[in-house]
Amino acid sequence: MGSTFLCLTANGWTAVGTIALVIVTGALVFVARRQVVAAREENRKTQTLNACGQYDLSPVMFDCIQKIRNAQESGALKRNPKKFRRQMVTILNFLDAIAIGIEQELYVEDLAYDHLEAIVKSFVRDLIDSGLIVKAGYPIEHWRRLIALRDRWQQGRPIPS
Numbered sequence: 597m598g599s600t601f602l603c604l605t606a607n608g609w610t611a612v613g614t615i616a617l618v619i620v621t622g623a624l625v626f627v628a629r630r631q632v633v634a635a636r637e638e639n640r641k642t643q644t645l646n647a648c649g650q651y652d653l654s655p656v657m658f659d660c661i662q663k664i665r666n667a668q669e670s671g672a673l674k675r676n677p678k679k680f681r682r683q684m685v686t687i688l689n690f691l692d693a694i695a696i697g698i699e700q701e702l703y704v705e706d707l708a709y710d711h712l713e714a715i716v717k718s719f720v721r722d723l724i725d726s727g728l729i730v731k732a733g734y735p736i737e738h739w740r741r742l743i744a745l746r747d748r749w750q751q752g753r754p755i756p757s
Contacts, residue, residue: 637704644703647694648711660686664723673728681732684723688739691716695745706756713749720746 599605604612651657660683667673667680677684694712697703720743723729724736736743748754 640702640704641707644697644707645711647697647703648708651690651712651715654690656686657690659683668722677728677732681729681734684729684732685734687719688723688729688742691719692739692742695741698745699741705754709749709754716742716746716749 601609663683664673664680664687673680691712694703694708694716698705698708720739724739724743729739730736
């Protein structure tokens, strides 16, 4: 018989060490997985904030929004929607891109809701529901995801994921 230490042979201590190594490795994998999941969620939040922030920060968006709002106030948008179709399409495409990002889970919906809920509802109502975008020569099917997002948001705040 071989020598023992605390009632275990060398092979016994090797087994204990192996089991301890498996437990420690499992714990490290668990912690690493949680950190990766948390980092991904933080990245989704950052990407959502960056995308939503473009509504306020993009000079192109600012120009389009200003032209549409001024045309609404003067009545020019209703009289000649084709004249403003580039601005309408730019705004609707921007909002539709947010809707697609939410649908594909690239963006956090409840965070986007906090930033864009009133904006989405307003532009869908003013440009799509009013029929102006159709009069400008574009079918509303182009923005079906945006319309679906607005419809969902009219039901109330989304449940945080």
